Amino acid sequence: METPRIPVPFRSIQHVYFDDLDALNILHNVRFLLFIERARGELLNAMGFHWQDDVEQNPDKFHVIAEHRIRYIAPVRGEGDVAVELWVTRLGQTSAVVTARVVSVDGSTLFAESDTRLVRLDRTTFKPTSWSERFRTIVAPLVRSEKELSAK
Numbered sequence: 001m002e003t004p005r006i007p008v009p010f011r012s013i014q015h016v017y018f019d020d021l022d023a024l025n026i027l028h029n030v031r032f033l034l035f036i037e038r039a040r041g042e043l044l045n046a047m048g049f050h051w052q053d054d055v056e057q058n059p060d061k062f063h064v065i066a067e068h069r070i071r072y073i074a075p076v077r078g079e080g081d082v083a084v085e086l087w088v089t090r091l092g093q094t095s096a097v098v099t100a101r102v103v104s105v106d107g108s109t110l111f112a113e114s115d116t117r118l119v120r121l122d123r124t125t126f127k128p129t130s131w132s133e134r135f136r137t138i139v140a141p142l143v144r145s146e147k148e149l150s151a152k
Contacts, residue, residue, distance in 0.1 A: 003137060006046055008144050009085035012039035013105065016079050027076035032112045033068060036100045039084035040116070043098075047138050055123060060135040063120045066095065070114040081105050088143045094128035095119045096139065099146065 014035040022028045041051065049058050076082055083103050090097040095117055102112040122129040131139075 003141065004046060004048055006043070006142055008142055009087040009101070009149060010039070010043045010046065010142075012042045012084045012086070013081050014038060014084055015081055016076060018079055021078070025078055027082075027111075029072060032070060032072070032102055032114070035082065035084055035102060036086075036114055036116065039086055039100065040098055043086050047142075049135070049138075059123070060120055060132050062123045063118045065116060066119045067117040068114060069116075070112055072112050074109055074111050076102075076111050082111065083107070087149065088139055089115070089145060091131070091136065091139050091143050093130050096131070 016027055016031075020027055020031045044051070044061075049060055051058075051061055053061065055062060083105050085101045085103060087099055088096055089099045098116045098118065100112075100114045100116070101110060102114075103110050119128050120131050120135075121127065
């Protein structure tokens with residue numbers, strides 16, 4: 001099995017449309033989580049974990065979001081593009097934490113930062129179960145701490 005080369009952090013450009021904005025012409029707070037979710041889907045696809053794959057091919061797609069934490073730092077004003085930067089900060093036996101930063105495309109402005117904890121479930125019992133070896137092999141090289149990323 002060849003491990004895909006994924007940049008750390010993984011970067012996804014998301015477009016802010018008029019209907020993403022609130023009455024103050026600012027990106028609505030829940031849209032940040034939507035953009036982060038879309039970027040996480042792109043990351044999983046880049047790693048070779050496709051949602052449309054049968055669960056036998058991709059058993060790790062059977063996971064849930066156990067926790068979201070988000071901190072809003074600066075408003076996104078009006079339509080345009082933002083970048084979502086993602087990396088894995090923790091890979092446990094049954095869970096993983098994906099950290100995200102929503103930044104301006106040029107990286108000069110930090111708009112929000114978040115942590116999302118994913119938990120893999122057994123598809124029969126719906127209880128936490130271990131990530132597959134394939135998942136662990138592909139994700140392990142992507143694990144970085146905030147400190148490691150800041151040092152680069």
